[in-house]
Amino acid sequence: MYRWYVVNTFSGHEAKVKQKLEHRLVSLGQRRAVRQIVVPTETVTEVKDNQQVTSEKRTMPGYVLVQMDLNDDSWQLVKGTPGVTGFVGAGDEPIPLTQEEIDRLLKRAQQPTKAQRRAQFSVGESVKVVAGPLSDFSGEIAEVSPDAGKLKVLVSIFGRETPVEVGFDQVKKI
Template identity: 40%
Template sequence: MAAKWYVVHTYSGQESKVFNHLQEVIQSGDLGEQIKQVLMPTQDVVQVKNGKKLKTTRKFFPSYVLVEMELSKDTVYAVRNSPGVTGFVGGNKPQPLRGEEVRRILGQTEKSSRQQISEVPFEIGDAVKIKEGPFKDFDGVVDEIYPEKGKIKVMVSVFGRQTPVEVDFMHVTPIS
């Protein structure tokens, strides 16, 4: 019987506990042949708060863990009775993920390991003050946002003309 991916529902905030427990089950060798791997898809997110970059890890699927396993009474029992698990998605008869779902999820986790997603602390139209660089102390309005670069385009008034200036998230503060 070939191993397939199943979705396990956990109590809120217990994903890491379930992930670690199932990793131990695999490493102990008891069901290591039948339970192939456990996945808790996450991504690194960079937020700017109070002018400082904070890197946090965010879960793609809060309250869920993915398990690649062969479906048997032993594997279902081991997973279902792991601390923090509420059950399988699909109820009493766990339903495997379809091939395209697995490819999409695995592709998403590979992509997220290569890139960080920046959480944008500004919206287009927000009034901001530039606090560093050649336009220090200029007030402006956010015109465009570039989350992948961690920058925004701010329209500032230079000699009475609106001029676009590209500025790092950390070099501006919102004007309330």
């Protein structure tokens, strides 16, 4: 019976472990023992240097999901793959994921259309507005709204601090 298991890897080596495991499956003739190998990732849109950059981020660093028919041969095949440190489980016994857990993990990994926005801004930082009607004004960040991709910046206009809402792409750090 094919079930999903979580395999520990060296952090940052998840893609290499997936590639090596797929290669070992073919070279050792065990392709039917493993149905699917997944490195859980999500698509994240970040603002860097006033540019939107979309990238893949690992949601579970150091782990790879493997759908396999667990027996002694398949266990040794996965465990003997370079970069694999073991299975997640109690002692030597790998514990399969429940259907709810795997649905949640794979649903998150398969939603590239709904990208999350992140920015390297924090409250109290000084920024300069580079676009819009208030370009060339400087101010201090009062509020960060990553979901909306907006900042509330306190800009000095006529000697008074005025809160202005701007997008991540309309400011740069000073």
